[in-house]
Amino acid sequence: MAEREQVRETQTVYEGPIFSVEKQAVTLFNGQTSQRDIVHHVPAIAVMAFPDEDHMLLEKQYRATIGDFILEIPAGKLDARDFDEPEHAVIRELNEELRVSAGHIQRVTGFYETVGFSDAYMHLYIARDLQPIPVANQLPRDLGESLDIESVSFEALKRLFEAGEINDQKTLTAFLYWSYLRG
Known part of the structure; x- marks a missing residue:
């Protein structure tokens, strides 16, 4: 026991x-x-942003922790405005990183990222019915944040998964959940 x-x-x-x-x-x-x-x-959110049923928006950005670029779903930490309603962070991150708003946001799950040494917890959301945000309404990106946005098809992400090239935990979880949804 x-x-x-x-x-x-x-x-x-x-x-x-x-x-x-x-x-x-x-x-x-x-x-x-x-x-x-x-x-x-601090807790965080991650977003599976779907411009349509066959594509998800991913970010390619440099991560100092690994000294390389990584392809990942958008994510961000909660701050004092968000602790009771993590969905606020989803709305903010969609604006800051992808420059879109969502007509539909849904929490699907949450997970501890590395329980062997950390209490880091991430909420995973789906965002659908995406609309571009006018430049005048876009929030500034975090200091030093430089990223490329890629619309990746399910089949392309599946090939990356099969090749062992999805090496970000939240993105791997998102892909597996997307696979489950497509069932």
Whole structure:
């Protein structure tokens, strides 16, 4: 039977605007002690934006964490305006990144991104009935955000999946959910 660890002591070792790192001293089920380093991350949203039933909008952008470009669905962190209604973040990210609004937004699931060391949680949404946003109503992109928008067909994304070329967790989850929907 799985047993719960008992947290004896916590210490915040880093506090930043997006995440913090906490060191925990824990007592294991067998009485031994151990240390846990936990990244507390603000929740986030990701969006499967469908311009039609056979295409999804993806972004190609450089990610410093991997030192390379990656093809991914749009996403963003929640801020104080969004914690009670993550859909607000969806609307903002669609505007900032894709320059579209959606006539229909639906939450489909949520998931912990890396439970081995972080409590990062992501809400996954679908956006349909997309309309371009006039330049005057577009929100500024995040500082340094540079991306290319690509409309990718289901068949093209399926080929990327089969070739092992979808290497972003949220995009992989989105593709698998899209496959489920197409059933």
